[in-house]
Amino acid sequence: MTVLTTRGLPAADLLIRRLSPLGPLSAADRALIASLPSQRRQHQAGDDLQEQGEALRSPRIIVAGWACRMRVLPDGRRQIFCFLLPGDGLGLCARPNPLALSTTVALTRVETVDASAIGAVMRASPPQHAGLKTALLVSASLEEAALLDHMVRLGRQTAYERTAHLLLELRQRLAAVGVAAERRFPLPLIQEVLADALGLSVVHVNRTLQQLRRDQLLVLRSGYAELPDPQRLAEVANYHPPEPTAAVAAVIGREAWVAARSA
């Protein structure tokens, strides 16, 4: 059975579910993840999790709720770069002591746990955590690929395609942490947020969502989205899910991965 909510789900389960397809996690890796502090910090919707230009705060993992990275223009226009979902890291960066390149804001109530131990693995390369580091690098790779996808949406897709494409990405990412069923997943975003992510006006997002509903491609209710026909939606949106295999190969090379699996 698929878990449809993460609130209350231990951080470790979430992280292991997300990372294990991305690299060969050793027993030591799993132990390190399991030993992450269980104490959760609560953030209210609207809270800044990270201010642009400020030194990166100590690394944390989101265990519940949604956030986003964004930038605001002087006249109030806002662009959302990406959404941060349960299982995603905050301030997990391979660079030492970096400044934040964007502001991170909680979109719902968010719960995070400290992930300094994982940050340490990112910065050093302890041999007993090579698999974990691989998974983290693959994860960073996937994030970067998602940014490029988003740029294609903004620059070269219609409102209808953009919206469909984003919905499929969110479904895919939520599925990777066990928070999405095949067709149904939580979507706790108001239309203004979708608009700022998709580079559209709120009114137009509203009309685009209606069009998707009329076309039997989307059902929205009580904070959940349902995609009755993901296949057809993927076709209209030109959506291609990231292959985990490709993602892994992206960091360690396909041969190395095969070797690691069989070892």
Add this chain to the structure above:
Amino acid sequence: MTVLTTRGLPAADLLIRRLSPLGPLSAADRALIASLPSQRRQHQAGDDLQEQGEALRSPRIIVAGWACRMRVLPDGRRQIFCFLLPGDGLGLCARPNPLALSTTVALTRVETVDASAIGAVMRASPPQHAGLKTALLVSASLEEAALLDHMVRLGRQTAYERTAHLLLELRQRLAAVGVAAERRFPLPLIQEVLADALGLSVVHVNRTLQQLRRDQLLVLRSGYAELPDPQRLAEVANYHPPEPTAAVAAVIGREAWVAARSA
């Protein structure tokens, strides 16, 4: 006097000019850069320098010409993510053996030199090249920031603002390698390329450029752009150049940088 062409300029000069404001380059760092092979590989305009999904080719530095990273949709729509200018690296990545997340194509005739030595510094952390590694990481940081800037352009700026903003970015980056004067710099791009970068149609790019000219903010001729009033242009575009100081602090922390300078 500002050098207005790089063809013939040694790779080392270009790289040192670009990297020295980004990190404290030691004598060893400069020696390593100076010892890069001088043999240049020629690529014709239109050549693939790197295919999406393919293993990253061995790292090289562009010493002359322009390239871009981009993705193409099945129906031929194309989005350009960023431009690669002289002094920029190809396949310089902190991740080991990664696959390319996008295709890289030469936009003009391009000359590159091998940069395996620099790639090695990126992957390992030889203590005698700590400064160089810092500079490379800062450089990667700036690249990422530029991607985010581009997303803001695509999602939340008008055609006029986008175009102005991109021109200012190009001027700034070319100036960093000594290829741009205060107001004049090479712009070897056809309008179709600008269109694919800016998420606009060719026709609209044409009209937007005309508008900029009518407003006395831009002069284009024989492959060069001139910005008669960069200040005013920056205002209409909401352009904020990346501060080198901020960039350095972004990687090593402000205090560490100050310490390194005075040491």
Add this chain to the structure above:
DNA sequence: CGGCCTTTTGAATGTCTTCAAAGTGCGTGG
């Protein structure tokens, strides 16, 4: 029940695209 935030609707407007064709510049070959 009332107030506030969010969604929805309508109408007018504006930005940007598409299609089609003419103009311009430049290199090549006659």
Add this chain to the structure above:
DNA sequence: CCACGCACTTTGAAGACATTCAAAAGGCCG
């Protein structure tokens, strides 16, 4: 050296897509 061809730029007109403004409807919480 000129003429031609080709690629790129420019122009016009029509229409599609998206925004803006304004207001009504819906939902949720105190």
